[in-house]
Amino acid sequence: MTEPEPKSTPDEPWPVRVVSQKVGAWVARLGWVWVDGQVAQISRRPGTSVVFLTLRDPSADLSLTVTAHRDVLDAGAPELAEGARVTMHAKPEFYPARGSLSLRADEIRQVGLGELLARLEKLKKLLGAEGLFARERKRRLPFLPQRIGLITGRASAAERDVLMNTRRRWPSVEFRTVNVPVQGPTAVPQIIDALKVLDNDDTIDVIVIARGGGSVEDLLPFSDEALCRAVFACRTPVVSAIGHETDAPLLDYVADLRASTPTDAAKRIVPDLGEETQLIEHARRRLDRGVLTLIDREAHRLEAWRSRPALARPETLIDQREAEMGQLRDRATRSLEHRIRRADDDLRHTLARLRALSPKATLERGYAIVQRADGHVVRAAGEVAAGDVLRVRLAEGEVHTEVQEQG
């Protein structure tokens, strides 16, 4: 029954039956698809062979209703429990009566843990190849965060561990905690929302995603691709503190810092106040010592200069000069005496010579010196004439005589 293709217009609107029929046609065009999802609800209506399931997207807050024949379910996924991961072969169906849409599945397979882990490994290689784990992309944590964003289960051990241990190390630290489910189908979407909220909060400079230990399935949300991409896109550094030491969900690889446990995260995000104060105290002491030793050394050197005789006892200068003067004076005196002595010797010597030359000794031996009036010493009788007055010098005194005759 193909309807003519006239366009619906305000004047000639299509009746509901036409619209819902067209919608049904459009929906059917998708055809059979394989769907991957997580079972949120299963309801087996008694008395009917139809089973209703709610299938959720593991990463997004979306779900679809699925109808399947009981046999299909029992054959493909016996004892299927809520929370299980399944793959279905189904096609969309539109029920005009209520205008509702759901998938009808003709094959349901439960995804075993092995399969899940295999998918996880594949995802890990994919994200690795894309560089989401690259070390150089990892952001450094602030040494002392202003405010810490914490994403964790409500009143969980992980929450207590992070808060208590961080505060013990740095009492004045501030937290903004967003509690989220940490397992099950709704975990990932809520964690991603919390991440966005905290990332946009400028007062927060580090975000911690913390969860205690759990089974592999419990931790699967922390290897979810959408979550990993969201963490990678975060501007604020993210610390992953999931499970025990041995657990390594993909979040560990993409986060800026991997803490082995929530308690370990506390140690990595804040310094220890006690240690830091000690460090500062130690540095301060070394500072003091350094300067004081410098001053002491300079003081000693100054003391050394000051105690040098030239400064300490200036009188040494004067003493030196005095000593020099004394020596000079002595030398002067000595040379004077020397000279005097020599002079004295000369005198005596000359005197001796004088005496030797002087007639005094001859006179004392009885000789006399005769001089004429003109002083001429008479050596020959011819030199005088009678009547001359002569001066006769004797050893003692002199006599004046007159010449009587020449002999």
Added chain:
Amino acid sequence: MSELSYEQARGELATVVEKLEQGGASLEESLALWERGEKLADICQRFLDGARDRIETARAARDS
């Protein structure tokens, strides 16, 4: 004189003492040199005492 730095004062003090010790300067010069040496030593001493005081006060402020 007072705008000398510690190092300058200490350096000059060293030369003054060496000159005095070598001798050869006149008495008048030696006296002048000696006086200068004393003055320089005082300057150095004041620098060192000042430095010590600054530390003591800083420490006192810190520990109070």
